[in-house]
Amino acid sequence: MLTVADILSARKDATLATLPPTATVRDALQIMFDRQIGSVLVVQGDALLGIFTERDYARKLVLQGLSSADTLLMDVMTARLYVVSPRQTVQECLGIITKGRMRHLPVVDGGELIGLVSIGDLVNAELQEQRFIIEQLENYIAGSMG
Numbered sequence: 001m002l003t004v005a006d007i008l009s010a011r012k013d014a015t016l017a018t019l020p021p022t023a024t025v026r027d028a029l030q031i032m033f034d035r036q037i038g039s040v041l042v043v044q045g046d047a048l049l050g051i052f053t054e055r056d057y058a059r060k061l062v063l064q065g066l067s068s069a070d071t072l073l074m075d076v077m078t079a080r081l082y083v084v085s086p087r088q089t090v091q092e093c094l095g096i097i098t099k100g101r102m103r104h105l106p107v108v109d110g111g112e113l114i115g116l117v118s119i120g121d122l123v124n125a126e127l128q129e130q131r132f133i134i135e136q137l138e139n140y141i142a143g144s145m146g
Helices: 004-009 025-035 054-062 090-100 119-145
Strands: 039-044 047-053 104-109 112-118
Touching: 004 090, 004 112, 004 119, 025 039, 025 054, 039 112, 047 054, 047 104, 090 104, 090 119, 112 119
Parallel strands: none
Antiparallel strands: 039 047, 104 112
């Protein structure tokens, strides 16, 4: 079974998008645009404080008429986080994401933030594993019939 560590190790660019809680929403949106990502982790030193996502922007700023240039991340970030360890399986993470109705999971190992996986990362990993299993079964069937 594939794990979170497998997903993280396959990445070309492992640089996390992080900002301090005193950064503005505009700062976060710029990073999200530049890197074509859907979230930014909010950190203070080594401490993970929250996450700011496109969903937070739509629900907490746009609908409330707040300004992205004047609003601080600490005022609109999601502070209630689900985190996973690198040893957790893709299927376990998909269950957490489904139950929590979220799209991103920070990865923490020994209290240290080491990565982030998205629902897209998890679904792609699951599909890759299923393709591999199907290929192995097809080879087995073809071999035993030949």
